[in-house]
Amino acid sequence: MAPxxxxxxxxxxxxxxxAAFDLLQEVGYAKLTIEGIAARAGVGKQTIYRWWPSKGVVILDAFLMLNEDGAGEPVLLPDTGDLHADLTAVLRATVVELTDPRYDQPMRALATEITHDPELAAAYAERLDKPMRHAKRHRLRSAQRAGxxxxxxxxxxxxxxxxxPVLNRWLQRSGPLTSxxxxxxxxxxxxxxxxxPRNSRVGRTADGGAI
Structure with missing residues (x-):
């Protein structure tokens, strides 16, 4: 049978x-090269350039590959009816992911490259940020409908x-990122x-006291 x-x-x-994901963690984004990725993967660098325009897009695809188990399925956040519990669970999971050494370097590399590469920024927005933002709005809209x-x-x-706040603290390393x-x-x-409540406005007397 033919291959x-x-x-x-x-x-x-x-x-x-x-190969790109492994090398990124070993040498960092600054020292990561298409030649190095090609050598580690056992392919010619022309093969990489045929499929990806830059190493930033390679890293984006490498990061997305980690989450391919649910590929094709819409992203959904938990909706138990308890908004506080659901958001707490989601943000705690976000903290775990952001502080996982496997994800830290790829995500920081993407965050840095996005500021310089409009094409990568557009790909990131369309393929990763847009589905996640849609899922977040969907969960909040459900809470809105429930009052x-x-x-x-x-x-x-x-x-x-x-x-x-969680993403900014992680990106800027401005404090401990914990549950x-x-x-x-x-x-x-x-x-x-x-x-x-509609009648929650507090009135004030002439001397400043609450009515």
Whole structure:
């Protein structure tokens, strides 16, 4: 039986992405080269350039390869009806992923390259950020419908408020990234995002006291 070309291509693709991911952790992004990836994967560098325009896009695909078990399925966040518990679980999982040595280097490399490479930024936004942001909005919209969030809440702003602090602390190394920090972010965000009763405005007397 003749070899299947598509299977051979997939085998080469995975070998290249695995080599890129392994080398990134060994030598760092600055010293990572297409030549080095090709040598580790046992392919010609022209094969890599035929499929990827830059090493940044190779790393993006290598990172996405780690999550291919659910490929083709829409990203969904847990929806138990308890928004606080669900967001706490998701942010804690985010902390675990961001602090995992296997993911730290690839994600930092991507974050750095995205600021300099518009093509990579567009690929990242379309293939990784867009599906995740959609899933986050979907979970918050469910809470909105259940009356757990204000009906007029801008969900994109809410996503930034909830997930932004964790990502910024990780990226800037501005403090310890722990499950306790994730818990405090959820608590602070939801305390400010809960719908307020219509008559919750507090009146003031002439001398400044509450009515």
């Amino acid at each position: 299947n070309p598509s299977r051979r291509r997939e085998s080469s693709r995975r070998a290249i992405l695995t 757990q969030l204000a009906a007029d809440l801008d969900l994109d702003v809410a996503v930034d408020i909830i997930w932004g 306790e920090y994730a818990d405090s972010v959820v608590a602070a965000a939801l305390n400010g995002l809960h719908p307020r």
